[in-house]
Amino acid sequence: MSQDPRIMAAAWRKFSAEREARRAALAQLTREVHRRLPRVESIDRELRRMVGEMMVAAFEADADPGPVLRRLEQESLALQRERAELLVGGGYAYDCIDDVPACRLCQDSGWLRDGSPCRCLMSYYTREQNQRLSRLLDLGGQSFESFSFDWYDSEVWTEFGASPLGNMELIYDICRDFARQFGQQTQSLLFTGPPGLGKTFLSACVAREVSEQGFSVVYDTAAHIFQQFESGKFGRENPYEEAPEEDIDRCLRCDLLIMDDLGTEMVSPFVRSAFYRIVNERLLGRKKTVLSTNLTVPELGRQYGPAVQSRLEGEYQVLPFFGRDIRLLKRDQ
Numbered sequence: 001m002s003q004d005p006r007i008m009a010a011a012w013r014k015f016s017a018e019r020e021a022r023r024a025a026l027a028q029l030t031r032e033v034h035r036r037l038p039r040v041e042s043i044d045r046e047l048r049r050m051v052g053e054m055m056v057a058a059f060e061a062d063a064d065p066g067p068v069l070r071r072l073e074q075e076s077l078a079l080q081r082e083r084a085e086l087l088v089g090g091g092y093a094y095d096c097i098d099d100v101p102a103c104r105l106c107q108d109s110g111w112l113r114d115g116s117p118c119r120c121l122m123s124y125y126t127r128e129q130n131q132r133l134s135r136l137l138d139l140g141g142q143s144f145e146s147f148s149f150d151w152y153d154s155e156v157w158t159e160f161g162a163s164p165l166g167n168m169e170l171i172y173d174i175c176r177d178f179a180r181q182f183g184q185q186t187q188s189l190l191f192t193g194p195p196g197l198g199k200t201f202l203s204a205c206v207a208r209e210v211s212e213q214g215f216s217v218v219y220d221t222a223a224h225i226f227q228q229f230e231s232g233k234f235g236r237e238n239p240y241e242e243a244p245e246e247d248i249d250r251c252l253r254c255d256l257l258i259m260d261d262l263g264t265e266m267v268s269p270f271v272r273s274a275f276y277r278i279v280n281e282r283l284l285g286r287k288k289t290v291l292s293t294n295l296t297v298p299e300l301g302r303q304y305g306p307a308v309q310s311r312l313e314g315e316y317q318v319l320p321f322f323g324r325d326i327r328l329l330k331r332d333q
Contacts, residue, residue, distance in 0.1 A: 001183075003117070003125060004216045004250055007132065011124035015110055022102065030097045037090050040097075043083045050076050122214045129211050133204075133219055142204035144176050151198075151326045164323030168198065171319045175202050179209035182256070188282075188289040190312055192296055193321030196328065199292045203258050206290060215255035222275075223265035225251055229274040252281050255288065262293040263303060272304050279311050291316070 034041035050072050084094035101108040106118035117125065149172075152165040160167065178185055189206075191199040203219065211217045228247040251257055257278070265271060282289050293300065297318060301309030312318070 001214060002216050002253060002255055004129070004218075004254060006246065006250075007129050007216070008117070008125055011121065011128045012110065014128065015121050015124045019102075019108055026097065026099065033087070033090070033092060033097050037086050040083055040086050040090075043079050043086075047076060047079055047083075050079075126212055126214060129217060130208070133207055133211060133217060142201050143208055144172075144179070144205045147172060147198075147201065147205065151329055152323050157322060160320070160322055167320070167322060171202070171321065174317065174319060175206055176209075179206045182210045182213060182215060182288070185288055187317045188315065189291070190297070190316040190318045191290070191292040191321060192318060193294065194325065195294055196325030197321040197323055198326065199321055200260060203260060203290055203292055207256070207258055210256050216250075216253075217256045217258070218250050218254040219258040219260070220251075221264075222259045222262040225259060225278070226265055226271050226274050229277075230270060251278060253285070253287070256290070257282065257287065258290040258292070260292045262291050263295040263300065267303055272308075275304050276308050279308055283311060283315055289316075 034044075054069060054072050087094050087096060103118060103120040106112055106120065108120075110118055110121035112118050149165060149168060152163075152168045154163050154165045156163045156166075175189070178189060191202070193199065207217050207219050225247075228251070259278075262275075279289070291312075295303065297309060297312060300312060
């Protein structure tokens with residue numbers, strides 16, 4: 001599982017800011033409690049002193065530390081009971097000013113001992129990633145649970161040997177399994193078919209599910225991705241591209257790349273080369289991809305070359321969408 005460095009940096013900033021806010025709030029509450037309950041402040045000082053005495057006794061070489069440690073422990077417990085009674089009597093929770101980490105796994109550091117991000121930090125990463133995905137996809141309303149089959153006809157289309165409804169039920173199951181078992185997947189997905197049949201909706205469902213598992217997800221249109229490759233290759237200034245080299249690396253290295261509207265861009269030798277690179281490098285790196293296009297596989301082969309067509313047919317699970325345009329059906333209601 002890989003993380004996008006820019007998204008992780010943004011997640012770390014928010015994680016750190018909220019951690020510091022919690023510490024500041026605790027410090028403010030502690031000052032308030034100590035001002036209202038001076039005895040609690042003196043107990044806190046006494047408890048800190050006892051911790052120091054316990055450490056000295058534990059490392060004392062010439063004496064048995066047992067009796068001293070037992071005495072200090074009994075005194076400490078008595079002080080803690082008194083402290084709790086004072087706090088509750090003053091209208092506070094008994095542990096309201098205890099410095100307890102929000103995450104016991106990493107002690108609020110955000111990182112585990114092996115150097116990997118803790119799940120508490122990864123929750124920030126997922127939220128940050130979903131915010132960025134939501135700029136292009138309606139992740140708030142698009143999910144497998146909200147997907148509707150009502151727009152698909154149950155009558156069999158002879159050229160496909162199936163009904164749009166039956167076909168979509170099969171595609172839905174494949175996409176849901178792909179997303180929920182993402183770490184075990186061996187194939188990428190290729191959505192083909194006319195517009196208005198749910199390709200983008202299902203792409204959003206997959207993006208949301210995979211992102212919430214902590215995997216890095218990049219969603220973008222094919223035209224914009226190729227624009228990033230062109231800016232990075234030729235160093236062309238583009239006010240819409242802040243760091244094309246980093247964007248290229250994200251497309252090639254992310255756990256899941258979703259390319260929408262493939263085939264609508266202006267095709268050139270450079271675009272063919274860039275697309276071949278994306279397909280080939282991600283296959284070699286065992287990175288999963290979801291491609292969405294209005295073209296058929298043979299049309300993709302004619303547009304991007306036989307080498308790309310061979311890889312798509314051999315390494316991708318092709319899911320053909322067919323039926324009546326849902327946008328038009330909704331308009332005519």
